[in-house]
Amino acid sequence: MAHWLFKTEPTECSIDDFAKAPNSAIVWEGVRNYQARNMLRDEVKKDDLVLIYHSSCKLIGVAGIARVVRESYPDPSQFDPLSAYYDEKSSVQKPRWVAVDLIFTRKLPAIISLDKMKSSAKLRSLPVVQKGSRLSVMPVNDTQWQDILHLG
DNA sequence: GCCAACGTTGGC
């Protein structure tokens, strides 16, 4: 079982949105970067655990944990002209983007801040703390997973 | 709101 970190702007989808619907799958849609898509499509598997990371907000960092309940399938938002994620170059016959479904696991008692992760020597190789890393889907290895949660 | 660091696009 692998571990991941998914970025989200809490104004779009926050850990509280997960917590409010603990029994319903959340469609993780809108990934529009090829490198992130490839991981989502090829490597993110059912039962993998995901750190939900809040970005572009006041309290930047890991807010909670979710679990993959459905592996990649065509992202419905790419076909929806009314969606902000609509892609006119994509088609149902040849979809370009994928989504996965997640379910709430738990909210952390406190956000594990980006600052805190950056100041941990153990986490220097973690993609999210590296300069210029903008991927919205990033791998987290087992050791890093433990180290991150121990910061909390 | 700024801007560095990436990613994408399109002319050649």
Add this chain to the structure above:
DNA sequence: GCCAACGTTGGC
């Protein structure tokens, strides 16, 4: 297939 111009991301 190169690369300049442009667009986006996201921390600050």
